[in-house]
Amino acid sequence: MLTLLTDFGVQDGYVGILKGAIASIAPRCTIVDLTHQIPPQNIAAARFCLLNAYRYFPAGTVHVAVVDPGVGSDRHAVAIQIQEGWLVGPDNGLFSGVLQTSPPLAAVTLNNPHYWRTPHPSTTFHGRDIFAPVGAHLSLGVPLTELGDSLNPKHLVSLPLPAVTEDPTGLHGTIQHIDHFGNLITTIPGERLRDRAWGIKVSDRTLPAAHSYSDRPWGSAIALIGSHGWVEIAINGGNAQAQLEGQIGAACTLIWLDLP
Structure with missing residues (x-):
């Protein structure tokens, strides 16, 4: 099973394109739309929604989350293993809520283009060219270590809540x-x-x-x-x-x- 969370909306076809990229690799994968109505570029809202959803899915679920105002920059693209499954997306803090409740077991930087849709990804649509394909490969059992170089989970970007x-x-x-x-x-x-x-x-x-x-x-x-x-x-x-x-x-x- 693979979930999708984005700020893409449902007007422009971007969500359908993600699903096409997944289906071309893993046509039998069950895809669940968590939401595509995250306010544009709102990483905090994505953090909250993913935190409150991931625990209700079966073990081994791949969660692809793409709210990525830094797309095309030097921010890392990552895949993270947690006890419940995997997280795939930009390393900009949107996973930090989940990781506070389910500590990361391992993480990689997604720098192996063999598992991308193309070795020359768009600088504005990593969801289509990197994150969705990587999520599909994970759903087929590709080991995390094949997807790129190991990344110390301590170096993942955090977006902590203000202290109560x-x-x-x-x-x-x-x-x-x-x-x-x-x-x-x-x-x-x-x-x-x-x-x-x-x-x-x-x-x-x-x-x-x-x-x-x-x-x-x-x-x-x-x-x-x-x-x-x-x-x-x-x-x-x-x-x-x-x-x-x-x-x-x-x-x-x-x-x-x-x-x-």
Whole structure:
């Protein structure tokens, strides 16, 4: 199985071209589209979406991710082995979320053109000419070591989240992602709440915690732990990004409501 995650959209045919490049090498490979609607060049959004998806796939899955504002530059093209399978794409930090939860077992720089679509790849479409073909070869069992020179995983580019800090009143984080519904997903892990009563302070508002969107009246702002495991801010039936003017990187504070 092979997954695709890109910022290509679905208008121009680029996604279909990737699939054609894969099918020409591995015609029986099952391809799953994670998303092709990552905002253009938004590595942080790609990082988040891949982190929250990879664990739901069978062992041995190849994840090809192409959000690559540095295409054609001297940034590395890489393939990385993790316990669950392989990651293929540009070394620009988009894999760093996965690698924080599933440490890399090995990595290579993709400099063996035998496994590219052409020895003279386009300087603007490495997804077609390098990443998709390499992913297809991995799906057929080509050893990682055949794809290029070994790369010390410690040298892979990292895109860490801002640290969540804590004081006696609560947890301080930021908005790390905004999904299709306009939900504001924070950097605060739900596992840190420890069954305490809490709310979220964002801008000049304090929002009550809930277990589900429907726990509050239609149109009300709420905070809850999303299916991804992070604390998120939402509007029941609405768009929190629009109504609360939320932005990626904006500060938010989870406050304890059971303080003496």
